[in-house]
Amino acid sequence: DTGVSQDPRHKITKRGQNVTFRCDPISEHNRLYWYRQTLGQGPEFLTYFQNEAQLEKSRLLSDRFSAERPKGSFSTLEIQRTEQGDSAMYLCASSLLGGHDEQYFGPGTRLTVT
Amino acid sequence: GQQLNQSPQSMFIQEGEDVSMNCTSSSIFNTWLWYKQDPGEGPVLLIALYKAGELTSNGRLTAQFGTTRKDSFLNISASIPSDVGIYFCAGPAGANNLFFGTGTRLTVIP
Numbered sequence: 001d002t003g004v005s006q007d008p009r010h011k012i013t014k015r016g017q018n019v020t021f022r023c024d025p026i027s028e029h030n031r032l033y034w035y036r037q038t039l040g041q042g043p044e045f046l047t048y049f050q051n052e053a054q055l056e057k058s059r060l061l062s063d064r065f066s067a068e069r070p071k072g073s074f075s076t077l078e079i080q081r082t083e084q085g086d087s088a089m090y091l092c093a094s095s096l097l098g099g100h101d102e103q104y105f106g107p108g109t110r111l112t113v114t
Numbered sequence: 115g116q117q118l119n120q121s122p123q124s125m126f127i128q129e130g131e132d133v134s135m136n137c138t139s140s141s142i143f144n145t146w147l148w149y150k151q152d153p154g155e156g157p158v159l160l161i162a163l164y165k166a167g168e169l170t171s172n173g174r175l176t177a178q179f180g181t182t183r184k185d186s187f188l189n190i191s192a193s194i195p196s197d198v199g200i201y202f203c204a205g206p207a208g209a210n211n212l213f214f215g216t217g218t219r220l221t222v223i224p
Binding site: 004006031033040041042043044045048055056058091093100101102103104105106107108110 | 118145147149154155156157158159162164202204205206207208210211212213214215216217
């Protein structure tokens with residue numbers, strides 16, 4: 001049984017570049033979430049998918065951020081024109097619709113914008 | 115806005131000692147989740163609580179859902195070096211996401 005996987009684990013990019021991260025949820029989970037975590041803080045919610053539909057976005061998700069889950073399986077999070085303030089750990093989680101509120105997290109992608 | 119305060123912020127304990135930490139919310143939760151996060155990794159779910167007053171164990175870990183539904187407690191018995199990490203409480207914020215506490219950083223001295 002594989003858990004949530006994320007790729008890449010680390011990304012260093014120059015300010016102004018675009019980056020894309022991938023998340024593969026637990027296979028039978030139809031709910032997928034993206035969170036951002038900065039140093040010393042707990043994860044903060046960015047956006048949520050149920051199957052392929054993006055149903056909720058946080059105000060933290062600026063216009064430069066876009067997320068997709070085209071076939072209701074893996075998801076991508078793209079950040080355009082990266083800024084130094086985007087440096088953070090980006091976490092993906094998944095859960096089962098109809099289950100409790102338990103969410104299972106992947107190992108995260110650490111983004112550093114120089 | 116919603117707040118989840120964890121106490122203490124950090125703890126330094128000797129290996130073998132028991133650990134207690136708590137989480138207090140500004141609003142009522144119907145579910146409490148406890149996660150542990152190692153450096154550079156994602157949070158790992160330890161225990162989930164669904165009912166006020168509920169006491170649930172997972173090995174050396176025991177968590178309780180406070181009767182006011184505004185707090186929760188996590189205890190670790192006979193700590194070992196691999197217990198080192200940051201412990202987060204979390205609860206549902208709306209229908210579709212979790213709100214996380216401020217975290218308790220645990221250091222175990224061998």
